[in-house]
Amino acid sequence: MSKNANGLPKLPLRLSPLQIIGLRTPSQGDWSRLRALQYSDLHRASTIRLASHGLAAILATTLYAGTLPAWLLGGWLVMVVASLVHVGKIDRTFADIAKRTMTQYEFNRQAVAVALCSVPWVLALLFFPGQGTAAQHFGLWTLAAMLIAGSGAATSAAPISTLVFDLVVGVTGAASFVISGDLLFAVASLAFMLTIFSASVDSARTHLSAKIAEAGVAEKDEVVSLLLREFEEKESDWLWQVDNNRRLRAVSPRFAYALGREPGEVEGERFIRLIAGDSFETGEISRSLHDLAERLKRRESFSNLMVQAHVGGQRRWWELSGTPMRDDSGNYIGFRGVGSDVTEQRDRDDKIAYLARYDTLTGLPNRLMLTESLGEALRYSEQWKTRCAFLMIDLDRFKAVNDSLGHQVGDQLLALVSERLQSITSENAHCGRLGGDEFAVVIRDADDRNFVEHIADTIIHKLSHPYVVDNHTLYIGASVGSAIGPRDGNSVETLMRNADLALYRAKDEGGGMHFNYVPSLHADAEERRTLELSLRNAIGKKELELNFQPVVNANSEEVVSFEALLRWNSTEHGFVSPGKFIPLAEDTRLIVPIGTWVLHEACRTAVRWPGDIKVAVNVSGEQLLERDFAQNVVRALADSGLPAHRLEIEVTESVFLRDGRLANQTLEEILALGCSIALDDFGTGYSSLGYLRDLRFSTIKVDRSFVQGASEDSQESLAIIRAVVAMAQSLEMTTTAEGVETAEQAAMIRDLGCTKIQGYYFGRPMTTADAHALVTKRRAA
Incomplete structure (x- = not known):
């Protein structure tokens, strides 16, 4: 069973009756998907089946009333109703089969349920004629023949149901005429049954073809609707299309405008090479373009893929969605999709992300980024059994400058302080601003205790040199408190709190010095809290x-x-x-x-x-x-x-x-x-x-x-x-x-x-x- 352009099962030109019935799997294709299409309407015929069998059973009971005991006819009627209720219950489970696939167990269970429906009629055809007249026998066969024909018409979409019921009841009917000596009617009964069954298989073939075509059209419509909806809702700017060699085809004016070229100039150009710009020649293609090329190579659909393009010497951000195209024979013929230029939105997002992690006044990492950096340092220490450090810095006498000369001078002073801090940091020591006049340094590898002391002393020394702001010569200082992880805390919160306690001790001692955290500081803080x-x-x-x-x-x-x-x-x-x-x-x-x-x-x-x-x-x-x-x-x-x-x-x-x-x-x-x-x-x-x-x-x-x-x-x-x-x-x-x-x-x-x-x-x-x-x-x- 092959598949069409949208991946749906496609009916071959010749399909054997057993493959139509479901007793044999097609050489190519999806058996469960075919059965789901066949059984998608079966639940709607359940009511007709119940009504026809019920009416036939009542007529059969009336036909043999007075000939057979009432209890026997009543028991037989109960058997008919029970079998009908059972098969109706199973048929209703196929109400959602169009949205899923069918299992072999469901297929077998439904066939057995239909076989149970034929059992009461088998018993009637074998035993009722011996107790009545020939006219009653022909009347009973007429009712059975009506059910055989009705089954072939109502359940032809699922021919296994017709096969089971018609074969069992039809053969039993022919056997009943053989027993009664009417061989001509026995042959006629078999011919009738085979005619009905053959017509049912042809009807099932037609129904299955129609279902496959209908599903194919629906899924094609769904793909088109998806693309159009994405085009409208996402405000996409243009459509794009490439052939199986990934060369641009049917270039729209809007897409050409996005490329900064004329449609004729880019027609037939390689898609990736065109949007990669100069980076294609240098081999420094962005990771996003590599991702796009891989998806095109693997012929898999994608949606809202962010791609970095180089157009006219400028870096642009495009959001692309695409799906592979196939011809009627199922052959891959290229890709088509929609795209939009989201550079401004991406720049805004990048700016928001920057503002979320960097201090706008000093350009240093802010509290959020410092806590993330400290968390990474702690994880590194745990993994490699090393130590990290967190230093909190508070400016001495900064408040007096801010209060006496104003916040504008204070802000300029903070900017100068940040420049000095950046000059003493390295890959192993990252500095940032916590807020106000508080700064911090995260040291990733602090196994060398002298390195922490050196950084702290350097900070105090450099920040204590005079500053010149708006013709004012300003003198401030710095106090530093440090905590070593994981010795002084194995979580970000604990380490920052303990460094703050050490800083408070440094400030309490007059400032201009560095204090390491010791457990007694926690006791002092607790005493301060209770005081x-x-x-x-x-x-x-x-x-x-x-x-x-x-x-x-x-x-x-x-x-x-x-x-x-x-x-x-x-x-x-x-x-x-x-x-x-x-x-x-x-x-x-x-x-x-x-x-x-x-x-x-x-x-x-x-x-x-x-x-x-x-x-x-x-x-x-x-x-x-x-x-x-x-x-x-x-x-x-x-x-x-x-x-x-x-x-x-x-x-x-x-x-x-x-x-x-x-x-x-x-x-x-x-x-x-x-x-x-x-x-x-x-x-x-x-x-x-x-x-x-x-x-x-x-x-x-x-x-x-x-x-x-x-x-x-x-x-x-x-x-x-x-x-x-x-x-x-x-x-x-x-x-x-x-x-x-x-x-x-x-x-x-x-x-x-x-x-x-x-x-x-x-x-x-x-x-x-x-x-x-x-x-x-x-x-x-």
Whole structure:
């Protein structure tokens, strides 16, 4: 059995009756596909079969009523109905046979079911005539002959059904006439049966040919519809066609336009060579063109194949679909298909893919690509039993640059940082940007521990060199935290988390250094997490309290004010050092609600002191940049009844680095209320004189480090204190020296001209009750 151009079974010019019936497989072709075409309409004849057999059975029962016992006729009638129900059930299983193939088991089962239908009539023809008259015998044969003819007409599409029923019943009918001595009728019965069967085979041949032709047309229509639908839905631009030598044929104007040529110029050209352009001569044909050539060579259909073409010296992307063509004899004659130029769409997709994996500001791989690279490094380490590394980098002092000079300068600085990082990377070390001012390096092979240290030290060294951006010379640094895989984590998430913990430790130690992950860092992080959780509930649990350290007049040594100092006695962690929980509160912005509580509590305490004693409250940058901070001060004064001139707000220079305009505006509002402002830790930070010029500070506080240095005869410390005192006097400001612990230091500070003194020599931080007792006792004395 050969096949047509669309791969369908094609009926040979001569097909034997046994091949038509299904008892022999054709020398070429698909037996199961042929049987499926034959049996596709069989289920529709089931009702006719049931009606005709049922009517004939009723007539036969009527014919022999009174001649045969009623129970015998009833039993025979039940046998007929049972066999009909059984074959009808099997016929209905072929309702979907056109969409699949038929098995030998289904073929045999249907033939057996038809044979069972013939059994009741065999019994009737053999035994009923002996109990009745000749007329009844001829009447019974007439009914059987009608069924034979009807079977040949109704089920001719599946001739095995006609063969089984007609052969069994027809031979039995002839045998019944032989038994009764009517040889002429026996011969006539056999001739009738053979005539019906022969006609059924011819009818089956015609039916099968028609079915094959119908299926062929349907599948051809389906192919054409598929191509047209693809052409319309995919907005394909042109049709293409090649012969069996893969040369272009029937070139359409639109296809020629896509090639940048005239139709006549490309007619007969080799398809692959034409679209490969110059790369065909060099042998550097793209992988997609190789794929297209292989599919054409194997003569297999393809759809939506993305091909890289070179047309007019430009690289283009084409989306091609094609199917092989065959002639009526089934011979391959070429390919035809549809195509479209999707270069713009492909470029957009490539750009989207790039943006998904690369940082737009620096051009470095982004977090997604870094995590993928780290995952590959971990898999490589597991496969080859090596080590990999992940380094997290955070820029030191970048926030100050961004806040003071603006985001535009900050972005240019990040671009310069990325250039320096790229200069130290290699095939074994890939760098990228995680976000903000955080970068990372993935080291694929980190078996050499010194290599990780070398990379980290090189990063810190290179990133610490000065940068020039918009005529600004900028100095920043870098801190690095590293984790080694799989020792410090066998998953991407774990390794990144542990490197982050190491980075946090490097930042916590002051920055500008590299720390490796150690397990204790995880414990520190867990402690920090539990401390944060406890700190969030500290106000509600009334675990926070204020201590007050006295500030005295340098000459009279009378208490003139107290500095409010926050203390935390946690029920879970015990006494927690301010050096530990204050930075935590700053990082988590818990300092804002805590600072509000400190301000209100300090005012409520100070209102009970004598009227000439002030209270100083430290305010962080996070608080000062809250837009309602001045209103908060107003509420604290109003709720406590404390006069505004008795409240002094202490700030450090760092508050001006983030948003100097807003900080100045807020402090001006506080000054307008009548409060005073002290500049704390002057000389240890940026010490810009612009702050003193723009804002009317009441006090400048000299840091304890200068006091300790001066007491040890440090000329630099002595010079700084003298300069600060002279400047404050000229600006009509007072000065407060911090950290005075001995009488000698107090005398020295007094001689240097400081206005006020604060330190352990005059009093350690004390409780609210002790502070109240101190001022009461001194005033009474």
